[in-house]
Amino acid sequence: MIEAVGLTKRYGAKTAVHNLSFQVRPGTVTGFLGPNGSGKSTTMRMILGLDVPTSGSVTIGGYPFAKLPNAPRQVGALLDAKAVHGGRSARLHLLSLAQLAGLPARRVDEVLGVVGLQDVARKRSKGFSLGMGQRLGIAAALLGDPQVLLFDEPVNGLDPEGILWVRNLMKQLAAEGRTVFVSSHLMSEMALTAEHLIVIGRGQLLADMSVKDFISANSADFARVRTADTEPEGREKLTAALVEAGGQVLAEPGGALRVTGVPLPRISDLAHDADVRLWELSPHQASLEEAYMRMTQGAVDYRSTADQRAGLLQADPYAQGYGYGATPPQGQGWGQPAQGWNQPGQGQGWGQPAQGNPYPALTGEQPNPYAPPQPAQAPAAPPAEPSAPATAPADLTKRDSEDAR
Numbered sequence: 314m315i316e317a318v319g320l321t322k323r324y325g326a327k328t329a330v331h332n333l334s335f336q337v338r339p340g341t342v343t344g345f346l347g348p349n350g351s352g353k354s355t356t357m358r359m360i361l362g363l364d365v366p367t368s369g370s371v372t373i374g375g376y377p378f379a380k381l382p383n384a385p386r387q388v389g390a391l392l393d394a395k396a397v398h399g400g401r402s403a404r405l406h407l408l409s410l411a412q413l414a415g416l417p418a419r420r421v422d423e424v425l426g427v428v429g430l431q432d433v434a435r436k437r438s439k440g441f442s443l444g445m446g447q448r449l450g451i452a453a454a455l456l457g458d459p460q461v462l463l464f465d466e467p468v469n470g471l472d473p474e475g476i477l478w479v480r481n482l483m484k485q486l487a488a489e490g491r492t493v494f495v496s497s498h499l500m501s502e503m504a505l506t507a508e509h510l511i512v513i514g515r516g517q518l519l520a521d522m523s524v525k526d527f528i529s530a531n532s533a534d535f536a537r538v539r540t541a542d543t544e545p546e547g548r549e550k551l552t553a554a555l556v557e558a559g560g561q562v563l564a565e566p567g568g569a570l571r572v573t574g575v576p577l578p579r580i581s582d583l584a585h586d587a588d589v590r591l592w593e594l595s596p597h598q599a600s601l602e603e604a605y606m607r608m609t610q611g612a613v614d615y616r617s618t619a620d621q622r623a624g625l626l627q628a629d630p631y632a633q634g635y636g637y638g639a640t641p642p643q644g645q646g647w648g649q650p651a652q653g654w655n656q657p658g659q660g661q662g663w664g665q666p667a668q669g670n671p672y673p674a675l676t677g678e679q680p681n682p683y684a685p686p687q688p689a690q691a692p693a694a695p696p697a698e699p700s701a702p703a704t705a706p707a708d709l710t711k712r713d714s715e716d717a718r
């Protein structure tokens with residue numbers, strides 16, 4: 314078992330990991346999720362003794378990594394697949410690791426077979442593709458037949474067959490009773506691989522629960538409503554009625570409305586009362602991917618902005634109205650400013666305005682129960698030392714003004 318207690322890592326003014334406490338148990342695959350820069354690799358490095366915690370501790374089977382007896386036989390890890398001497402063949406690379414760990418040479422050939430690299434075993438690894446490099450890294454992790462395995466983004470660069478293989482390998486390793494801790498950005502992949510999830514944002518714990526609980530806690534039901542295209546004013550009338558009835562409304566690309574908080578029959582009644590014709594009224598469930606995106610939205614460090622292409626484009630006569638690439642009109646008779654997929658509303662409880670995020674908060678939506686409380690105004694600069702505990706995370710909407718790296 315891996316156990317972190319109050320784990321914190323600061324690099325100068327940058328807090329990469331803050332007061333993280335969790336357990337990774339044997340017998341299941343535990344997914345470790347978080348946006349770019351949220352502290353996943355830093356946490357894994359601390360587990361492996363490659364970084365020293367500023368405070369708190371992390372142990373494997375009760376020992377800090379440095380004190381672990383016969384560590385290569387107990388723990389295997391893939392952190393950076395490129396951390397290989399490119400001039401060496403795959404076989405030689407593994408052979409040197411095996412010798413350092415006191416493992417027999419035949420184990421090298423076994424793991425080369427397990428990862429499917431036997432045919433290129435004598436080729437220099439600098440000619441390897443990203444996927445081949447990942448396979449070599451996984452082979453290195455498996456060398457000592459360890460009970461505890463850590464994989465940082467193991468499916469990076471793998472083709473669909475490779476992704477399926479990694480998924481099955483992780484499950485098999487866990488089924489053998491091992492502790493398997495896998496980091497990823499890909500909620501969809503983790504939903505298929507992991508049984509348990511640890512989700513972090515800006516170095517702090519956002520969720521620690523089974524995938525099953527995560528799905529039921531975060532995949533909200535919603536209704537998709539489409540009013541008659543021939544009566545454009547109907548959409549605004551219905552939106553106003555839904556908001557007044559306590560619903561949350563989101564403009565989808567293509568003109569439909571996504572509605573939560575109002576049951577389907579009531580939406581139908583409201584449309585009838587407002588004399589609005591409907592072309593679609595259908596029940597849906599938000600995907601797990603979407604739920605994850607919304608959960609971590611306030612903790613994303615790196616956001617894209619729209620490419621303005623200033624001075625590069627001719628005026629587009631079709632760039633009006635709703636739809637892909639268009640900006641929905643604001644405050645035109647709706648209960649609240651419209652929140653389109655392309656122009657999410659500002660400061661509505663999920664953290665910073667979600668520029669470029671296709672999963673904005675819904676109009677009137679309640680905050681994520683796992684998200685931190687939101688201030689009316691984010692302070693200009695974050696404190697160097699956040700003080701809130703993991704169970705009540707400090708404000709994740711604060712942006713670090715400078716990356717210390």
Ligand SMILES: Nc1ncnc2c1ncn2[C@@H]1O[C@H](COP(=O)(O)OP(=O)(O)OP(=O)(O)O)[C@@H](O)[C@H]1O
Nearest residue numbers: 324329348349350351352353354355356716717718
């Ligand atoms: N050695 C370092 N010196 C300074 N800052 C660092 C160092 N290592 C990590 N950081 C910072 O700590 C934060 C967490 O980084 P980390 O690599 O752990 O995140 P991550 O979740 O693994 O990101 P990604 O998903 O992009 O790999 C980032 O802001 C990063 O810039």
